[in-house]
Amino acid sequence: MRFKPKYRWLPAPYRSVTLFIVWLLLNQSVEVAQLCFALVLAILLPLLTSRFREPQPLILKPVLAIRYMLLVLADIITANAQVAVLILGPKRRLNPAFVRVPLDLKHDLPITILASTVSMTPGTVSAEIYPDITLIESGAPMPQRWLLIHVLNMTDEAELIASIKQRYEAPLKEIFQC
């Protein structure tokens, strides 16, 4: 796990790349003037805003991150089909449930990504992350944190928890090396 960026003038390299691409997409051009302005924004904005942010672990395995994005994209498509079937099917057969998943991740950014992924993928919406660490007095030992999710149709609780941990949490741990 690493918090410190490689260069001080580039505190968030991937955020800079994203800003660069978003600016070009917004203007839909690759003229020299736009490229220069995109470069200025991509360097200036992360520099100016980095002091407002809590330091988060950096993405150390970009290739794995891209693979993770593709995996989630594919899962979103299957999730949509599955939820569509569940919605149109008989209501009586649905078994809604609240399930809590123990988190191995400790930092806000990876947990946020995991919670968002869970919300986008088959039949689950993340509801809460607890306990809230801002309420824990400083110096106290870090408690085990849980992700509470609502499941539209639960068949097997243990299997669901295992699949979330193995399919989404394990790659995130590798990407951030934590």
Added chain:
Amino acid sequence: MQHWLEWVIAFFLLLGGSFVLIGSIGLARMPDFFMRLHGPTKATTLGMGGILLGSILFFSLTGVVSLHELLITIFLLITAPISAHMLIKAALHHKLAAIEKTQGMNNIPPAQTKTHDRNSQ
């Protein structure tokens, strides 16, 4: 525009439209708040994806290349889970009733309060 391209665009528009419709049906049909949330958060993302893909194809083939829709897709994918999370958090905070057969109600944590705030008052 070629004839088969029109079919492709129509296919994407219809696919997107039907998924958005299914999401809305889920919103109306499900028995409690927590289950209602599933339709709009998921079925709608693919629905919007389909419509935006149709839009990209149509405008790129009739005039200039149009990529604004890509941005809409990205922002939608980023914001949809967050708004769903905030909605369900608010529902838990207000202790909205879930339907009776919902399992694992005891997994919901009790309300958290700042103890040091209470002491200082």
